[in-house]
Amino acid sequence: MSEKHAANRREDLRLITGRGRYSSDMNLPGQLHAAFLRSDHAHAEIVSIDTASALKRPGAVAVLTGDDALAAGYKHFPNLLTFTNKAGASLIKPQRPVLAHGRVRFVGETVAMVVAHSAAEARDALDAIEVEYRDLPVVVDAEEALQPGAPQLHANVPGNLNFEWDTGDAAAVEQAFKQAAHVTRLKVVSPRVIPNPMEPRAAVIGYDAAEDAYDIYTNSQGIVMLRWQFAALTGVAEDKLRFHLHDVGGSFGQRSAVYPEHGALMIAAKKLGRPVKWVSSRSEGFLSDSHGRGIVMAGELAIDKDGKFLAAKYQFVCDMGAYLTPTGTASHVRNPAICTTGVYKIPALYANFRVVMTNTAPVAAYRGAGRPDIAYVIERLVDQAAHELKIDRAELRRRNFIPLDAFPYKTPTMGVYEASDFNGCLTMALKAADYDGFPARRAAAAKRGKLRGIGLSTTIEGTAAGMFPKDQIAIEFNAEGQLEVFTVALSQGQGHETTFAQIVADTLGIDATDVTLRESVQGKKLEGNHTGGSRSLVGAGSICKVAAQKLIEQARPLAAEALELEPSQVEYAKGLFTSRDGSKSIGLLDLAKKHAGANPHPLNLMAEGSVAATFPNGCHIAEVEIDPETGVSKIAAYTACDDCGTVINHAIVEGQIHGGVAMGAGQVFGEQVMYDKASGQLLSGSFSDYAMPRAGWVGGINMNDHPVISKINVLGAKGVGESGCTASLSSLVTAALDALRPLGIHHVDMPLTPPRVWQQIQRAKQLQQTKAK
Amino acid sequence: MAKIQLTVNGASHTREVEDRTLLVDLLRDHLGLTGTHIGCDTSQCGCCTVHVDGRAVKSCTMLAAQVNGATVVTIEGMASGDKLHPVQQAFTDCHALQCGFCTPGMIMATAALLKDNPQPTDEEIYHGLEGNLCRCTGYINIVKAVKQAAQTLK
DSSP, X not given: OOOBOOOOOTTHHHHHTTOOOOGGGOOOTTOEEEXXXXXXXXXXXXXXXXXXXXXXXXXXXXXXXXXXXXXXXXXXOOOSOOOOOTTSOOOOOOOOOSSOOSEEOSTTOEEEEEEESSHHXXXXXXXXXXXXXXXXXXXXOHHHHTSTTOOOSOTTSGXXXXXXXXXXXXXXXXXXXXXXXXXXXXXXXXXXXXXXXXXXXXXXXXXXXXXXXXXXXXXXXXXXXXXXXXXXXXXXXXXXXXXOOXXXXXXXXXXXXXXXXXXXXXXXXHHHSSOEEEEOOHHHHHHHSOBBOOEEEEEXXXXXXXXXXXXXXEEEEEEXXXXXXXXXXXXXXXXXXXXXXXXXXXXXXXXXXXXXXXXSOOXXXXXXXXXXXXXXXXXXXXXXXXXXXXXXXXXXHHHHBOOGGGOSEEOXXXXXXXXXXHHHHHHHHHHHTTGGGHHHHHHHHXXXXXXXXXXEEEEEOOOOOOSSSOEEEXXXXXXXXXXEEEESBOOSSSOHHHHHHHHHHHHHTSOGXXXXXXXXXXXXXXXXXXXXTTOTXXXXXXXXXXHHHHHHHHHHHHHHHHHTSXXXXXXXXXXXXXXXXXXXXXXXXXXXXXXXXXXXXXXXXXXXXXXOOOOOEEEEEEEEEEETTTTEEEEEEEEEEEEOBSOSBHHHHHHHHHHHHHHHHHHHHTOOOOBOTTTOOBSOOSTTTSOOOOTTSSOOOEEEEOOOOOSSSTTOBOOXXXXXXXXXXXXXXXXXXXXXXXXXXXXXXXXXXXXXXXXXXXXXXXXXXXXXX | OEEEEEEETTEEEEEEEOTTOBHHXXXXXXXOOTTSOOOOSSSOSOTTEEEEXXXXXXXXXXXXXXXXXXXXXXXXXXXXXXXXXXXXXXXXXXXXXXXXXSHHHHHHHHHHHHHHOSSOOHHHHHHHTTTOOOSSSTTHHHHHHHHHHHHHHO
8 A cells, every 4th residue: 555645635625715515505495594592501490481472573483492392202312332231221311302391401402493584583583582490409510410419410310320330350450459569549530621623513404295304414424323313313214314415624523423403403394394504603512512521530550569560440430411412421431441451461450430410511422532531541540650669651661561472462341452562652752752862851941940841651542343333335437437436434524535535546556536435425325334433444444445456356357358358368457457468458447438328337336344443552752841930831842653554644644643632732731611510501611711722732743653554454554533632631741740740749630721730839839838847 | 784895806796784794694695605614603713714905804703894895805716717825735735624614714814924924933823823723633734834835925
C-alpha cells in the first residue's frame, strides 16, 4: 500500500468553495419550520400546558406536546448495551417521550414544538406557550444522586442507580493487594464535556402519504445505525424510513444517536402533511445535544517490591444524565472494560461500574467513548506510583509493559490485544521528545519564572468491534461506465472520499480520480457499520480492498473474451489486462466502459467481511509550562508516537491525531459542563462560558510513527480517530502535575483552568509558609 | 420591512426583508449562498465570517439593513473561475479542513487577516483567528495554511 503524504482531499474542493451541503442547507418544497420549547426547570411536574395563545400567533400552524408524543408511542429509545450483570439484571430504560409528558428532568428537555411558516415565527410563538411547573428537588451530581435521600428521577430506577456491572476477579485482586509492597490510590474526574461539532443539529423530515414513508435529511454518522434507531424509537418499519444523507459538520459521537427532536418532527410531518424543518441554535445545542464523559473514577494499583504491578481495581460512577441515550452506557461501561489493564501486564483486575441518573442533559459517546477515561485513570495511577516509589516514569512502564512475545494478549477483563510494541513506541517517543534533555529545559523555564513539567502516557484502546456483524462494499459502474464504490459509512470530516478511493485505486493500480465513493446512499441494500469508534477505515476500508481484488477476478473472463484469450492467459497489473506475451491488452476501465449501459453492469459486485476490533496504541509526551503568577498553563512541547498499523494517508492520519490531541487539551485545560447544584441550571451554556480550544492551544505536534501491522484486517491498519484524545488527557495532566509537584501539589483534576491552578499554588505556598514557621 | 440593495460576489441584488433579518440569513435564505454557515447564536464561532466593504465581519452580527449599498464577498466569491484564492489553495494543500463547516469562515477570516498583516507571526495568527472556532483540526494545519497563503500572497 502506498503511503500518500499529500493532502488535497477529494472532498476539499466543494468544502473550500462553499458548495458543501449540510443539513441546514436542505430545503423541501412546501416545508414548514419547527421550534422547540425547552424546559427551564431541571426537575418539575408539568401541571398544565396552554398552547391556545401560541396557535394564534402569526404564522403558527400547530403546537405539539407530550400528549402527541404519547399518542404516537414515541417514548422508547433503544440502547446498545445489552448484557446483564452477574445478578442477571439488565439496564433499565426509563421512558422518554419525545416531548416531555407529566414531568421534566433536565433543563433543555423538549416540552412542546411549534410549527410555523417560518423559523422566526415558530420561535416567536414559543413565548406564548404557558406551562405551569411544580418544582421537584434537583440532583446534578452523580455521587450525590447515589446518596440515601437524594431526589429520585424515575420511579423505576430506585436510588437513581440504573445499572451496576462488574468485571474481573474481585477475590484474586483482594489477595494480590494483601501481598503488595506498595499500593497507589487515586480518585480522578473525567469532567462532563459537550462535543460541540461546529455544525449544529438540524433535520428536515417529510412524510409521503402514498407510500406511508418518511424522507429524512439530518446530520448522521451513517445510514444503517441511524435507520435502526429511528425504527426502534418510532416503530416505523426500516424500509419506510428513507434517509438522504450528505455532508456532516463533525460529530465526535454526538450524532450517532437518534434524538427526541427527530421523533417530534416525524409526528408533525405526518400530521400536517408537509415537510418540517428544524435547525438547532447553539444555545439549544449546549442544553440538549448529548454530552460526553462525566465519570468519577477511583483506582488502586498494587505493586510488588520490584515495582511490578500485581493488581488493579477501579470504581466508575458514570453520570448518564436524566435519560439514557442509545450509546452512552456502552461507551461508559463496555468500552473502558476492554482495556482495564492498559498496556501493562497486570495479573489481577477488577472494575465496577455504576450507571447513575441525574437532572442533567443525557450523556452519550464522545470521541474515545470511555477509552480516554480508563486510559486516564491507569496512567495517572502509574504516574503517581512512579512518584511514590521514586522510580523514573519510563522505567516503571518498561518493567510492566506487556512484552512482545505475549501477543495476542488476553486481558483479565474483556480484551484480546493484537500485537503491539509498547516499549518500541516509548523508546522512539523519548528520543523524539529529548526526554533526557528535559532538566535543562525545566531549569531554563524556571529562570523565566515558569514551572515546567514533562508528562508521558503509554496508552492503548480497543476500536469499535462493530454493532453490525458485517461490513459490505459494493462496486458498481454507472451509465457512463465509471467506477463507483458504495459504503454505509459516512464521513463527518474523516476524508473517506479520499482514503477509500485511494484503497480501491491502489489495489487496482489505477488513478484515484477514476474512483468515486458514495456514502450512506438511500436505497442501496448494504449492511455495515456507521462511522464511529475509529472503525470505518479498518472495517469498510478493508472491504474496499477486498472488493477491488474481487473486481479483478470478476473482470478477468470478460477481459479474456475481449482479447480473444482464455482467462488463465490474461494477467492483470496497473489497471491493464494483458496477454502473457504482452501483445494484447485492455484497460479495466475501458473494459467497464465497453459494457456501460448494461443492466446490471457485468462488473458490479458486492464484497463483505467481518472485521474485529483493532488496538491502536502509542506514547505521547507533553511538556507544560505554568505561570505561577496567573495559573495559566501552556503546552510548551508535544511529541506523539503512534502505532496505528499501516497508514493509508499520512496527512489524514496526522489530522486525526492533531484533532484528538486538541480535544484532549480542551478537556484538560478548559472544557467543563457546569450545572448549578441548587437549581440545575446550565451555567456553561455558550461559547463564552464554555472554553473551546482556540488556535495556539496546541502549537504543534512532533509526529512519529511506530507501526506494528495489524493482522485483523487486510489493510494492516488500526483505527486512529480517537488515539489522540486517549493519549493526551494523561500526558498533559501529568506534565502539569510534574510542574507542580515541587510545590507539593500531587493531585489536580481536569480542567486545569487558570483559577483552579492558581488557587492550588496559593494553597501550597500557604502550607509551605505554615510549615516553615 | 426593509428594502436592501447590495453587491454580493460582484452581482447586484435588491431584496425586501423583515427588519430583523440578519446579514447571514439574507445571504443564506434570500440569496441562496449557503456556503456561509451558522455555528452559534452568540457571535463567537466565526463560521459566518464574510467580507463587507473589504473587512471581515461575522455576518450574524449585522442586520441586513446595515449592508444596504455595501459590497459583500462570501466564500462563493473567493475563487476566480477555476482558480482558487491562495487562501483556499493553502487550506486544501495543508489539510487545514476536516468536516469543512468552519472552513468558509476560517478562509474569510484568514484572507482579511493577511490583508491587514501580510506576514503574521504565530502569535499574531492565533490572535487573528481567536474568533473562529474549529473542532476538527486542532488548528495546527490551519496555522500552517495561513503561513503558506502568506507566502503565496507576498
